[in-house]
Amino acid sequence: MTNSNPFRRGVSLRVREALHGYGFIVVWILGFSLFTFLPLIETFRYSLHQVTVTAEGIDLDFLAWANYTRALFTDPNFVELLIGYLIETLVSVPIVLIFSMIIALFLNLDFKLKGLFRTIFFLPVVITSGPVIKELTAQGATSAPGIANNPVVAEFLLGLPRALRNPVEYLLTSFILILWFSGVQILIYLASLQKVDKSIYEAAAIDGASAWESYWKITLPSLSAATIVNAIYTIITLSHFSENKVIQYIYAQTYNVHGGIGYASAMAFIYFGVMSLLLGIVYLFLTRWAKKESN
């Protein structure tokens, strides 16, 4: 596209555009590499060592992959926490996506007090971070532990196959919490719903498409890009949530006599690996779905 006319869009112009691009991003690159990227590399180095903090500085003792094998094969808690995290995330992501899509469809309609409702559904943004969620978990309000103890529910849970029991119990006890994670997602869906050209619906209606058909053939495909963004965003906020058990465990191990910085760094990298794997799978799954939808 750029090279359609080699005389006018020559090298110098391209170089100039690139320079402008770098100009816009240079501050970010500086900040990012200093405070995020360099520390990340350093953390990886720590994860290969036994790290002891002394009065003079930091002592490194090379261990190769011992920290990793310890986390994966010796530590009794870590792998279990990881599996719990995987299950919880895999259960939560579809719920958050479906819930926020439905709410966004509703909020895209015309009715009175629409603005107020939009505000209320966006409110979780200030709830899930900061002091509110801390206070809520401290008071035990984020989960409904009573539900799992209810005899009918308990019997129902026992009747389920083992593999399904944990996810379903998680779903029942943390349903409220899951819904509170959908603030930004609703916003993203709403934004892309409003970008859909209304005349497409008119054309479809003239061609005799029912509302049901136009939903599946027009609305849903045009939300596919937003769905991918939302899925990534949901996984990341869930994984970085301050009450996340894996994060709390890593945090506890950092300042633990038996754990230490090196060990915690190794666990952080394993957690990171698992998270990227999860993201990769969800991403591949959704892009394939999006491609199929757009055809």
Add this chain to the structure above:
Amino acid sequence: MKRNWFRRFTGVRNRGINPQGFHVSQIKFYLLLLPLAVFMLLPVVFIVSSAFKPPDELYAYPPRFFVIHPTFKNFTDLFSKFSNSGVPVSRYLFNSIVITLVAVAASILVSSTAAYALSKKRFRLKQTLFAVNTVALMFVPIAVTIPRFLVIERLNLLDTFWVHILPGLAMPVGLFLLKQFMDSIPNEVIEAAQIDGASDLQIYWRIVLPMIRPAIATIAILTFQAAWNNAETSTLYINAESLKTFAFYLGTLTTGATGANAVAGQGIAAAAALIMFLPNLVVFIFLQSQVMSTMSHSGLK
């Protein structure tokens, strides 16, 4: 009738048929949305009501939602602690307000310029940089705490005002969201501006920024919370009491109290949580109109 409802629900909207004001046919929306909206409001109600709970209600099991005998004792306890502290409370408040304002403005500027470059400019490292950002997005922040401390130490930033602001500037989530929003701005709009002779800065400032106002407001809410609630920086990088933040100060009050007197500590913590939360709520209410109202006429197709 039913068909018509579904048609509108699924995004099939015919202008001119939709009711302008309230109509009986809208009741079904309220029936569905109202309970869910109440659900979303619960945490706010809870945080307000628990700040006024006397100790016996805070420890009641099963926990009760609403306060029955509201009391101001939690607040008077908290304020009496204020007067005992060595540094005046207004100093912490002042620090927090200045830090939050600077951090929000600066990080929006940094992330949005970077997002503009990544979304609308062509240069070689573009893909790589965005990939690196997405990877960094996934990394647990606490794992980099100690190396980050070393970097900050080497840059001589310990015990300075800047340490509150600089590390948070390049926020991966902000860049990610802003870039996704900018991607949806059609290139034609920018090309049209270029043909009209607009420079890059003008395009960024007068076209791109106004078009992604909802995203900017969202990022502003998110960074505001991160900066306002940040007690960690004060704990890790600041020794001088006069440079610490309000969040840190409230944290020391409540954790100190739980050690000595756990029962009173819970009440103070609840009151402190409400005080910390209120600015978030105010900023949210103030900015959300930006998020909601501009989205409908941002000129995007």
